[in-house]
Structures are given as C-alpha cells and as structure tokens.
Amino acid sequence: MQPGLYVALSGQMALMRRLETLAHNVANVTTAGFRAEEIKFDELLSQRTDSPTAFVSAGSTYISRRAGEVVRTENPFDVAVTGDGWLAFNGSDGPVYTRDGRMTMTPEGELRTLNGHPVLDVGGAPIQLNPNGGAPTIASDGTITQGQQQMGALGLFTIPQHAKLTRFENSGVRPDVPAEPALDFSRTGVLQGFIEHANVNPVSEISRLIQIQRSFDSIGNAMAKSEDTLQSAIRTLGETS
Template sequence: MQSAFYVTLSSQVALDKRLTTIAENVANASTIGFRATGVSFETALSKASATAFASTGSDYVSRASGSLVKTDNPFDVAIMGDAWLAIQTPQGVAYTRDGRLRMLETGEVQTLLGFPVLDAGNSPIVLDPTAGAPTIYRDGMIHQGDRQFGAIGLFEIDEAATLKRAENSAVIPSLPAAAVVNFAKNGIAQGHLENANVNAVAEIAKLITAHRAFESASAAFDMMDGAQRNAVRTLGGG
C-alpha cells in the first residue's frame, strides 16, 4: 500500500511539472523567437521494493525553428538555420532568436527590451544614426549607404549544451557558443521575424490530457487514502 502511495504521488509531481511547462508554452505562443519548454521523464526504481517511480522530470528548451513572418521593417531580422543572435544582459552574454531590433539616437543597436546586440567578437554594434535605415545581408554584414558598419554576430550552440532561460526569449548555454563562419546553412533574413516554435493547438491538447491524468492520479490517491483510513479504523476496533 505504501509503495502505491509513493508511485501515485510521484506521478502527481511529474504531471504538475508538465502542466506548468505546457501552460508556459501556451502563454508564449505569440512571443517572437520564443523556444518551447519540454520535459523529459525517467523511471526511478526503488532498490528496497523494486517499485518503479516517475521522476520529477528535467526541463529542456526545444531548438526547433518557428515559422517566419514578413514585416518589411529594416530593423527586424529572422535567423535562418540553427544560429542565434548574441545580446549583452545583466547575467552576461545570452543568445536569442528574437530579432526585433532598434537603433538609438547614439547609433547603438539594441533589442526592443534594451539589450545591446553584439557582433561576432562580442562587441556592441554601433551605426550612424544620421545615415538612415541599414541594409543587413545574409551573413550579418550591415551597410548604410556605401559604408559598412560591422556585422551582426551569429552563433552556434553546441548540441550537448544545456540551456538556461534568460530575458528577451534568450538562453544562456552551459558550453561556449561559437561564431558562425559558414553561412550556407545559417543566415539572417532582414525584414522578417520568427514566430515562437509553439503549436498552440497541440499544446492545449496536451494541457487537457495532462490535466485529466493529474485528476485521475489525485482521485486514485484519495481512494487509497480512504481505504487505508477505513482499514486502520477496522483493525483498531474504532
């Protein structure tokens, strides 16, 4: 009986975690550049009773690409391939697929949330504020008129790296990111943005399924708890 309690409780904890991540994905389905959170679960085997328990689950950030939408805004950029933009945040250099940029009166290029956009050498990008809108090429090179003003840095994150979430739909990898040098697979599309890689309809279906499973686990727990209480009262002669 005790093992059944623990198995049911472990499933409730796992399902609660799944519900939280799905709800976060649904809430950010319209957030530009957002990467969905997934949860991987493993079965833990009790050495004492050979009973299998559900683990609490490990979060991971999906690296799947979202769909592109054309905006024709010269300060909007979408990343093609598996690369990321580098931005400077209070937590250090972070990497994002949110390509909504702006140029300050000083010429500094920032994200809409105010984080400096970096070049391949991790230096802030500064344009000529009097030279008009830039032209940004696939390899990130920035031109204003006939002059080049550096390039937006594109970075690849090792597949083995774990990703910690940061502001601006960004991530901070556990391993160093490497600047892209081959633009055959990775590049920038000016005048476009990338939607979140969240399928809202699919996530809502998952939410309903997980919620029903959680309710079933809760009902099973309550039933076992009631049965144990009745057994205690019966055996205790109460």
C-alpha cells in the same frame, strides 16, 4: 506501507511540474524568438519494498531548439535567423543568445534589442551605425551596410547541441559552454524584414494541458479508491479480531 500511493503521488508531482512548463509556454506564445520549455521524466526504481517499485522522477527541464514560424514584417530592423544560428546581445552579465531579431537604432546610432541591450558583432563588440545613414541593409551573412558603406556585421553564433541552456528574460538563453561563431553561411544566416515567432504550438499545448488535467484527476481517483480499500481492510480486521 502502500507503495501504490507513493507511486501515484510521484506521478501527480510530475504532472504538476509539466503543467507549470506548459502554462509558461502558452503565456509566451506571442513572444518573438521564445523557445518552449520541455521536460524529461525518468523512472526511479526503489528497492525499499519487497519487490522493486518504479516511481516517476520530478523531471528535468530543457529548452527546445526547434524553429518557430517565420513571418514577414517589412521592417528593416527585423531579422529572422535561419538554420541553427543565434544572434547575440550584451546582457547584464556577459553575452546572451537569442532568436528574437527585432532591433532598433538609438539616436546615437547604437543597434539595440527592443529591451535596450546592445546587439553584438562576432567579436562581441556593440554595433555602431550612422544615425544619419538611414535604414540599414542586412545581407544573409549578417553584413550591415548603409548606403554604400559597410558598417559592420551581426554576430551569428552556433551553440553546441550538448550545451545546457538557461533562460535570460523571455527569449534569450545562456549556454553552459561557449557559443561558436557561425562559419557555414549556406546553412546559417538571417532574413531581413522577417521575425521568428515562438516555437510554441498553442493548439498542441492546450491539448496537453487538458490531457494533464485528466491524468491528474484519474490519479487522484485511484488514490482515493486505494485509501478506501485500505480503510475497509482495517475495519474488517478490527471486526474479526
């Protein structure tokens, strides 16, 4: 048995998985509110050989929570979330949380995401505006007014740091533990007329893609040399036997 070949193979498999996550991140670099997917690798120690052999694990993915760049749009239906907060909308199977604050109002006055999902208030109810009330004014705490009339408030939530996030569509996430209503509006809020871009640095991600390709090729060359060495040893033993 050549443990070095298996170690190299485990490294290539890990690199392929990382390559997939990077490609997905780059493909969504222009998606508002998109959270990059990262991957964590651990060392696996095998005792099946004469000496312990370290292998690379397949890796576990997680969604990065770092903030993206905030840019001005001047659209009154756009908001960027500040701090660690999240907006909420009603998905196909319960609430979904997002940093994509691009919204629209239906002819009936329903506040929805660009994909048509109802935007929720802090109580989990869809937000209803006056279809004839004009563009809303949205305060930093999410309070929505049209003219002088308060129409409701955007639900702002925080997700515990230990929660595992799963992706919904491109910019939505679902935590495995309940999100909590935001209480400290000095640290969490919204900016009207702004949106948050994806938290993906395209230059950094492309650099990583190049590095992974080089590492993959390097491992492949090492495996080929190891195989040549093995074949040479077999031929030498055969000639001397």
